[in-house]
Amino acid sequence: MKRLLNILVFLVIGVIVFAIGLQFHIKRLAQPITHTSVLEAPHAYTGIVLGASVKANGNLSAILQDRVDAALMAYQEKKIERFLLSGDHAQKGYDEVNAMKKYLNKKGVPDSVIFLDHAGLDTYDSMFRAKNIFKLTRL
Template sequence: MIKKILRICLILIACIALFSAAVNIYTVCYAAPYVFTSRSELKKAAADNGGYTALVLGAMVHGNRLSTVLQDRVDEGIDCYNEGIKDGFCTALLLSGDHGKKWYDEVNAMRLYVLRNNPNIDRTRIFLDHAGFDTYDSLYRAREIFKAEKLIVITQKFHAYRAVYIGRKSGLEVYALALSEDKYADRLRFAWALREYLARVKAFADTAVQRKPRFLGEPIPVSGSGLKTWDIFEDK
């Protein structure tokens, strides 16, 4: 009896492992044609299109100080917007992150960093998504709340495939600018890879059922003014 139970448990574990591996392979293969490591390559792939929103996905902050991971994303977001605004390729900057608590605020930390490093930016083109609690929520809300149809997702490479997969499966035209991870410690990159392996399975399930985010709200289209999304206007 015990051997039979053990055999069943092993079969179940093997099935779960195979399913997880299949989901990861499928996610990466599906998203790979839309993931790029340079803006020039990305613009060639989307040569006939314009009007993209640069979506910067949140990460850890310490007060108003960005983690290195998030700073890399925001720096690329600024450059992507500045380059794209000249020819209409990129027309808005959407900063999406966790602002679920008063004492923890990824989006305003990103906003302040953008204003400090690009003081002449048109503030009406900066949109804040305070309820981007995870990647799925950020992409879903980009579609439903901000009415974005075309997105350039900016994140590290390990994360880019999942973001593109979620966006494309949700009916959005999504490309990703995948940032290099080479400067990060192997220990950290291994932890990211392990977490991402599991997160892709969750994303597969979320997109399959089109799970609704924790918060939605009234639409604030990226075609309008981003100032409607600001809860703080100070630059400090």
């Protein structure tokens, strides 16, 4: 019984060490392409904004507003030339995509640089569609 407990403790410690090591490895690999400021980001023709919840009154949630504001800043700083707004519009009466579009329009962004993906139900769908439907090459 004591031997089994020792093996179990060893395995748990091993899994924890592996998980921590994996986290550091992923951070190290992602570091060159991770930007903490819009001003640091390289130019990309299209900026993708992933959807998040919209309030019942149609206003953006705080998280979604932060995302749209970051994309707007990138547009204003000439880091992107157009927007791909991707979000959930699968249910009648709930529309993340047009809520983002309205917000950008109010900030002076013309419709001509806004593209809508109404079927971005989750991050995987949004990125898959950005690459395969909208033919974006830099994601």
